[in-house]
Amino acid sequence: MKHTISVLLQNRPGVLSRVTGLFSGRGFNIESLSVAPTLEADISCLTLVTTGDDAIVEQITKQLHKLIDVIKVTDISETDYVEREMALVRVKAEPSTRAEILRITDIFRGKVVDVSPRSFAVEVTGTCDKVKAMIDLLRPIGIQEIIRTGTIAMTRASKKF
Amino acid sequence: MKITGAQAWLKCLEEQNVDTVFGFPGGAVIDLYDEILAQDKITHVLVRHEQAAVHAADAYARVIGDVGVALVTSGPGATNTVTGIASAYLDSIPIVVFTGQVPTGLIGNDAFQEVDIVGITRPCTKHNYLVKDPNQLVSTIREAFHIARTGRPGPVLVDLPKDVMAAKISFPEPKPVKMRTYQPTYEPHPGQVEKACRAIMKAKKPVFYIGGGVIASKAHDELTELARKMDIPVTMTLMGLGGFPGTDPLSMGMLGMHGTYYSNMAVANCDLLVSVGARFDDRVTGRIDAFAPHAKIIHIDIDPTSISKNVRVDIPIVADCKHALAGMNNWFDRCKEIDLAAEKEKHEPWLKQIKDWKVEHPLGYVEETDIIKPQFVVQKLHELTQGDAIITTEVGQNQMWAAQFYHFNHPRAFMTSGGLGVMGYGFPAAIGAQMAAPDRTVIDIAGDGSIQMNIQEMATAMQYKLPVKIAILNNNFLGMVRQWQELFYDKKYSATPLDVAPDFVALAKAYGAVGLRATKPSEVEPVIKEALATKNLVVMDFVIAREEGVYPMVPAGKATTEMLLV
Numbered sequence A: 001m002k003h004t005i006s007v008l009l010q011n012r013p014g015v016l017s018r019v020t021g022l023f024s025g026r027g028f029n030i031e032s033l034s035v036a037p038t039l040e041a042d043i044s045c046l047t048l049v050t051t052g053d054d055a056i057v058e059q060i061t062k063q064l065h066k067l068i069d070v071i072k073v074t075d076i077s078e079t080d081y082v083e084r085e086m087a088l089v090r091v092k093a094e095p096s097t098r099a100e101i102l103r104i105t106d107i108f109r110g111k112v113v114d115v116s117p118r119s120f121a122v123e124v125t126g127t128c129d130k131v132k133a134m135i136d137l138l139r140p141i142g143i144q145e146i147i148r149t150g151t152i153a154m155t156r157a158s159k160k161f
Numbered sequence B: 001m002k003i004t005g006a007q008a009w010l011k012c013l014e015e016q017n018v019d020t021v022f023g024f025p026g027g028a029v030i031d032l033y034d035e036i037l038a039q040d041k042i043t044h045v046l047v048r049h050e051q052a053a054v055h056a057a058d059a060y061a062r063v064i065g066d067v068g069v070a071l072v073t074s075g076p077g078a079t080n081t082v083t084g085i086a087s088a089y090l091d092s093i094p095i096v097v098f099t100g101q102v103p104t105g106l107i108g109n110d111a112f113q114e115v116d117i118v119g120i121t122r123p124c125t126k127h128n129y130l131v132k133d134p135n136q137l138v139s140t141i142r143e144a145f146h147i148a149r150t151g152r153p154g155p156v157l158v159d160l161p162k163d164v165m166a167a168k169i170s171f172p173e174p175k176p177v178k179m180r181t182y183q184p185t186y187e188p189h190p191g192q193v194e195k196a197c198r199a200i201m202k203a204k205k206p207v208f209y210i211g212g213g214v215i216a217s218k219a220h221d222e223l224t225e226l227a228r229k230m231d232i233p234v235t236m237t238l239m240g241l242g243g244f245p246g247t248d249p250l251s252m253g254m255l256g257m258h259g260t261y262y263s264n265m266a267v268a269n270c271d272l273l274v275s276v277g278a279r280f281d282d283r284v285t286g287r288i289d290a291f292a293p294h295a296k297i298i299h300i301d302i303d304p305t306s307i308s309k310n311v312r313v314d315i316p317i318v319a320d321c322k323h324a325l326a327g328m329n330n331w332f333d334r335c336k337e338i339d340l341a342a343e344k345e346k347h348e349p350w351l352k353q354i355k356d357w358k359v360e361h362p363l364g365y366v367e368e369t370d371i372i373k374p375q376f377v378v379q380k381l382h383e384l385t386q387g388d389a390i391i392t393t394e395v396g397q398n399q400m401w402a403a404q405f406y407h408f409n410h411p412r413a414f415m416t417s418g419g420l421g422v423m424g425y426g427f428p429a430a431i432g433a434q435m436a437a438p439d440r441t442v443i444d445i446a447g448d449g450s451i452q453m454n455i456q457e458m459a460t461a462m463q464y465k466l467p468v469k470i471a472i473l474n475n476n477f478l479g480m481v482r483q484w485q486e487l488f489y490d491k492k493y494s495a496t497p498l499d500v501a502p503d504f505v506a507l508a509k510a511y512g513a514v515g516l517r518a519t520k521p522s523e524v525e526p527v528i529k530e531a532l533a534t535k536n537l538v539v540m541d542f543v544i545a546r547e548e549g550v551y552p553m554v555p556a557g558k559a560t561t562e563m564l565l566v
């Protein structure tokens, strides 16, 4: 099962390698990982997507929590949450396919961010599934390059007053 | 008033009540050594290899029940500590290792004797630091000691660039360390304590399975009280030996691969397994699905990652073992519904069953009259020291025979590299233990292979007049590996015969120590007696039955009931 885990950590040198070292050393998967500072400059939020059965994910969250620089670990997928990923996709653009690329981009509410005589670069944002769906549609046209950010996620705020 | 980083370092050690540092100098740490020379509160023990400094600090920590300290230089000095640090990590031993580092301006330049020791030791330390800002030096050292000694203890490394040691700083006032990201749970959840106690009351065939956590948390008395109060038999891991009196009728000795028949049978048949400060290591559990298959499992551990890691636990208690056991004792003492006499009576058939197993297959060996059996040597060591010595071991058969036949009645008397299994641990550990307990008898039970891995430390023992006793169980083999080859590789003894070996008696003499040899069973006792009466480093060379095996043995990956017996 896929899990999205959010880790708040002290922004210290080497902290990222503590996290990645933990995953490689213990044979856990990382599907994607993204990290950037939070409101507090010395604290970063790291979002990672991993797969594993319940026992493995339990170990992952406990082991992450055990790292001295880690403040908080949340298995976001256990909560009601929103997730987003962004991708930049460079597609081969022939006169015959340009319209099709623009149509697909439009359907996914993407944007063309770079144009050259032979290619378009398209930006798309959404859930991991949405990004994947658009990539799948563009693939037959001829994708030259894909850069994805990895998932970021946030638990939804309580709807109660 | 400003002081140098090196002076601040020394003040920090004093603040932490450090009285002994095991180390080896080099260019990057001369500033620290300069300060050591200028004072007399802290004793520096000059080892002959940095690995030994760490093992010595590890054993020192185990004896005193607080943090041990090692100091080495950058580059090769630092890399030589890695085995010792990894061993302390797997055994959860609190040590702080200080490594010298090239000046901050040179870091990353492949400077002379530069290694990224923080990167190298990241996966085998509880935490580690590179101090780049001299003003962070003192707070970092305070944090390092705090992390090493609290929670699940472990090694912490602090890397000290040379210019940080020379920088002028002001020494901040001592204050308690508070860390936002690190707050171990000491107190058990009362609801979980009650659940555990009720499970114990329900059980007909309970077993205590205890590990190094009982010793780390100094929970020996609480555990003994609880086991005796309820008449619950106790089995111990290698790291747990001494956590419960080994000669108590409720003791079943060690469990697992080379555990006693009755321990493994008891675990396989119990209806409640109470695990205290143990981590269900594969050497203990054997084939995991056959481990305690009929039992409800209670697991007390301060480290949440240990719980439900290998075996599903029914009642987890995340807490310091001492606090959790005290809580349970307390609950039983105040419980109105419980009739202790009836509880004990309820366990009688179970204890009778265990007694029968003990009679069926006691721990033993085939005695011989003309050749020395290693088990006999350990028994004699136990007898002639009244079970009161501090025993360290090397790794292999010697380690298992020591664990099986020296019955430890007290915690902090048995030091072995349990998790990592480092050949070469025992002798430096004996040096560390003897520094911590100058008046105790300290014996390293060794193999002829392992002892050669840190034999250079004879010079250290001589220099500090440490009357350590080394008992070499000399089988001219890398015995434990040979045993596996005998049992599982058709007796193909590839690379295990030690065809060339030093004359250990002559070698001892070369260092100014005493060398003694026994080749017949009748010589064992006189040799031990003479060694114990000698106030010097003594090497006892016991020429033992070459192909003696350690039994019982559970072959790797088998169920623990599938034991090969004597």
Ligand SMILES: Cc1ncc(C[n+]2csc(CCOP(=O)(O)OP(=O)(O)O)c2C)c(N)n1
Pocket (backbone or CB within 6 Å): B394, B395, B396, B397, B398, B399, B421, B422, B423, B424, B446, B447, B448, B449, B450, B451, B473, B475, B477, B478, B479, B480, B481
């Ligand atoms: C540093 C290290 N290298 C290799 C091993 C693998 N090993 C485990 S036991 C053993 C044999 C030990 O031989 P010896 O010290 O003579 O003890 P014996 O088993 O004969 O008592 C070896 C090689 C180890 N545990 N540690």
